[in-house]
Amino acid sequence: MTDTSRLHSWIASANQHADFPLQNLPLGVFSPVGGEPRGGVAIGELIFDLKAAVAHDLFSGEAAEAAVLAGGDSLNAFLALPAAIRGAFRRQLTELLAEGSPQQSRLEALGEQLLHPARACRMHLPARIGDYTDFYVGIHHALNVGRLFRPDNPLLPNYKYVPIGYHGRASTIVVSGTPVRRPHGQSLPPGQSVPVFGPCRRLDYELELGIWIGTGNEQGQPIPIGEAGEHVAGFCLLNDWSARDMQAWEYQPLGPFLSKSFATTISPWVVTAEALAPYRKAQPARPQGDPQPLDYLLDARDQAEGAFDIELEVLLQTRSMRERGLPPERIALSNTLNMYWTVAQMVAHHTVGGCKLQPGDLFGSGTLSGPEPGSLGSLLETTRGGRLPLPLPGGEQRTYLEAGDEIIMRARCRREGFPSLGFGECRGTIVD
Amino acid sequence: MTDTSRLHSWIASANQHADFPLQNLPLGVFSPVGGEPRGGVAIGELIFDLKAAVAHDLFSGEAAEAAVLAGGDSLNAFLALPAAIRGAFRRQLTELLAEGSPQQSRLEALGEQLLHPARACRMHLPARIGDYTDFYVGIHHALNVGRLFRPDNPLLPNYKYVPIGYHGRASTIVVSGTPVRRPHGQSLPPGQSVPVFGPCRRLDYELELGIWIGTGNEQGQPIPIGEAGEHVAGFCLLNDWSARDMQAWEYQPLGPFLSKSFATTISPWVVTAEALAPYRKAQPARPQGDPQPLDYLLDARDQAEGAFDIELEVLLQTRSMRERGLPPERIALSNTLNMYWTVAQMVAHHTVGGCKLQPGDLFGSGTLSGPEPGSLGSLLETTRGGRLPLPLPGGEQRTYLEAGDEIIMRARCRREGFPSLGFGECRGTIVD
Incomplete structure (x- = not known):
């Protein structure tokens, strides 16, 4: 696996963020203002909207399949994926959000369609808990x-x-x-x-x-x-x-x-x-x-x-x-x-x-x-x-x-x- | 509530059945031979197929809504209904299966589309158990x-x-x-x-x-x-x-x-x-x-x-x-x-x-x-x-x-x- 410990993100608030630098990328389920619950990723002070990311075809291959599941209103189907596929998704996510990403200008252009201020979002339980x-x-x-x-x-x-x-x-x-x-x-x-x-x-x-x-x-x-x-x-x-x-x-x-x-x-x-x-x-x-x-x-x-x-x-x-x-x-x-x-x-x-x-x-x-x-x-x-x-x-x-x-x-x-x-x-x- | 204790069913095996006379009518989820899981009711040696009953419009009003939910592949949505609606469903079910039902000949004509021999069916858990x-x-x-x-x-x-x-x-x-x-x-x-x-x-x-x-x-x-x-x-x-x-x-x-x-x-x-x-x-x-x-x-x-x-x-x-x-x-x-x-x-x-x-x-x-x-x-x-x-x-x-x-x-x-x-x-x- 590539060492990603030195990478920075083009999302400024992620760098030196106490909880959510580029190296974390935790998943959750959130509602943006006026929107329905969906999957997202915390990055700095923002939430990366996986439903929007899927709609704009930002992922490819196995990672795209994983992104569809992670973008739903509970992460259960994503959690059920083999660790290797979840890992492929994580690698593409890191590439998208890293400084120097070829996609940076395209992603920036999507603005708040793709990246929501976390403080304005409502968080939900990330999954239906069976037991x-x-x-x-x-x-x-x-x-x-x-x-x-x-x-x-x-x-x-x-x-x-x-x-x-x-x-x-x-x-x-x-x-x-x-x-x-x-x-x-x-x-x-x-x-x-x-x-x-x-x-x-x-x-x-x-x-x-x-x-x-x-x-x-x-x-x-x-x-x-x-x-x-x-x-x-x-x-x-x-x-x-x-x-x-x-x-x-x-x-x-x-x-x-x-x-x-x-x-x-x-x-x-x-x-x-x-x-x-x-x-x-x-x-x-x-x-x-x-x-x-x-x-x-x-x-x-x-x-x-x-x-x-x-x-x-x-x-x-x-x-x-x-x-x-x-x-x-x-x-x-x-x-x-x-x-x-x-x-x-x-x-x-x-x-x-x-x-x-x-x-x-x-x-x-x-x-x-x-x-x-x-x-x-x-x-x-x-x-x-x-x-x-x-x-x-x-x-x-x-x-x-x-x-x-x-x-x-x-x-x-x-x-x-x-x-x-x-x-x-x-x-x-x-x-x- | 009408006293139903003396009623018989036109389904012969239900009368004097040790478990499933007309007065019982328990619900479950079963698969008929070659079929997908669906809701049903035990009556004598048979299972009354609620999915088929809904397809043939055998219920009306609130009971019909309940039958749709009871005919699914788990009973959770049916169990969520108020007891009064579940009761309305039970009354219509009793009427349909009781001796002298005006629907008897129509139901009999449906044969094994509607009534499956229980011994040939596979039973499933009746509901997704949360806790x-x-x-x-x-x-x-x-x-x-x-x-x-x-x-x-x-x-x-x-x-x-x-x-x-x-x-x-x-x-x-x-x-x-x-x-x-x-x-x-x-x-x-x-x-x-x-x-x-x-x-x-x-x-x-x-x-x-x-x-x-x-x-x-x-x-x-x-x-x-x-x-x-x-x-x-x-x-x-x-x-x-x-x-x-x-x-x-x-x-x-x-x-x-x-x-x-x-x-x-x-x-x-x-x-x-x-x-x-x-x-x-x-x-x-x-x-x-x-x-x-x-x-x-x-x-x-x-x-x-x-x-x-x-x-x-x-x-x-x-x-x-x-x-x-x-x-x-x-x-x-x-x-x-x-x-x-x-x-x-x-x-x-x-x-x-x-x-x-x-x-x-x-x-x-x-x-x-x-x-x-x-x-x-x-x-x-x-x-x-x-x-x-x-x-x-x-x-x-x-x-x-x-x-x-x-x-x-x-x-x-x-x-x-x-x-x-x-x-x-x-x-x-x-x-x-």
Whole structure:
């Protein structure tokens, strides 16, 4: 593959753009002003309209077929394409938008037919999500939560053998910017034996990496770990909103249910596996004494380059901060290197019993906390179960989320010699 | 509503049919020989072809709109219709097929264009299942399983307050007759601390009622219990295949995952809420000392007629029994009256936090065991965790399922003065 790390775009806002330089080119579904939903690509401050691009015959060959699918009102059919065809599409897209493209003057002439100001567009979910699975691969989060609920036994015996996950609710996944209504439900007040019904009192966020499945597998046909990468099309940010008081009461014996199913927010752009290739890393060494993964979870190439070095940031802005002009405050800085299991291990495990994945299925990584204070991916951890309030600018503090609080998640990839790139934002504001 | 309980059909095989008399009229999606998938209605030994019925203008008004949607290759759009329109369709369908219908000779003349022999048709899943939720409302099952895993504490403190449920895997739900491949996975051999990987050794069935959601709700807008019935379109049988050894190892702390996601089998026909109306019963009284349901789960009409009296049967035929001409052996006889929570309570609970239901979503009831031996809805219970083998005709016995074993589930509604009706079969054979 040609090295594209030095290329610039003729779209000025793309160069040195924090999230969307020419090297990113994430896909999403958007509506321009007065227009219907369609596929597009984020480039700098603009969105490249794939429906318009197809209408003007900007792609050729296999890439043109891919562009037709990517230009529709959901990316499922595009995600179903073999990785090689998605790659051909990406190469032509890079050529079209690179400085010196022979097509530059033709594209510029199309103006806002082809390139829409992103701030004027409305984003949608990029795909119909068939099934959503939430994993639990953030080992520091598992330890922190385990210490709160089971001080004697924080990490269950299966954790270092099984990439723990559970089925989540697909129907309530919403795109960044959608308000999140505080759920009502049952909880057990401390020291009592009869539950009460009412609004959630311990509303929390969870910082996660989202993983978009591309090509699927047939039921009964596991995906071997060595082939797992071909089935992963892209990534996003995911906020697994959690009602902690409801969760504590309901989760035995079958796992979280209503405490999670009221809403899950994702960032709108599918950042492709190709864009993230330069930010792959070796899987961090397992601490001494940890068991070796079982064979079906072990692959030399995955160990060598299956992890990702993506910085993850959580910001909080309360209503009062907004009203007083105070900017959002960073409340956590973590990294995807805090995953105990790689994405390929998650795919291999999910399918090893024969479970069928389909294009547009979504995984959450589980909460990605780091080992230090300041790197914790939920308020449950930051406030030690609500005991240590988090101080905020302007004299406020929080144990859990209050009405008007907005949680903003961002991601950033950095590497010497490469432009930095990001995921766009994953935002949600609590309404009561 | 007119009393239709005494009506006969001009289709002879419908009268006294064990499952599909004129009073049932369940909907499904089928392919006739050489034809594409389409909607149909089971009537006696025949399937009434809704695509053909629409082509020949057999319906009028609102019912005709409903018939167009019910004749498609999935019932989702039909399930989305208001219950009143689905009811209008059902009334015209009853008139068309009843003895003395003015249309009888015209319909008979259409012959196999309109009425296909069911045994020659292939059944499909009746709808695209958006999300699948598995509940745990069979209290005898919860007690039996609890006694095996937690002898001191069989029923967790939340059970009598919360209709416990969890999200299941929608992508691997298959229609009756689909072979079920034994999954491979991790399990912890007794007395050991390191798991092994291999084929499941404790493969089990679970007898459940399936519930099809009709019209849905908006995210953040709970369905009050008094309106829940309008959102339930129909019912089926559901076999929640379970890999017990994998389940025991993986299910803490987030619930069952791969031990369930390899396959779930459902019967192909959507038996409508209207057809089951005569078999409604009062919710059985809670045992003395049990708490009253919280307000959002309590509705006088639901308490008076929210339960169903449906007999449920499980049969097993091993490969050797099949080869020797021995018929399937009944291994369990239970009833939906063993549900601790009603279907309306399940709907009200599921949505009370704001979770969105969509047409074509599916619920499983959880395993419906009765209190007596012979009424247990899983081998885990029948064999007390594999300790008491189940003797079978021909000298065989089973603790868990072996290759070639076929599990067959049936349901039957009986009431004095009404024809008996059934659900059709839910079958699956284990392949290794």
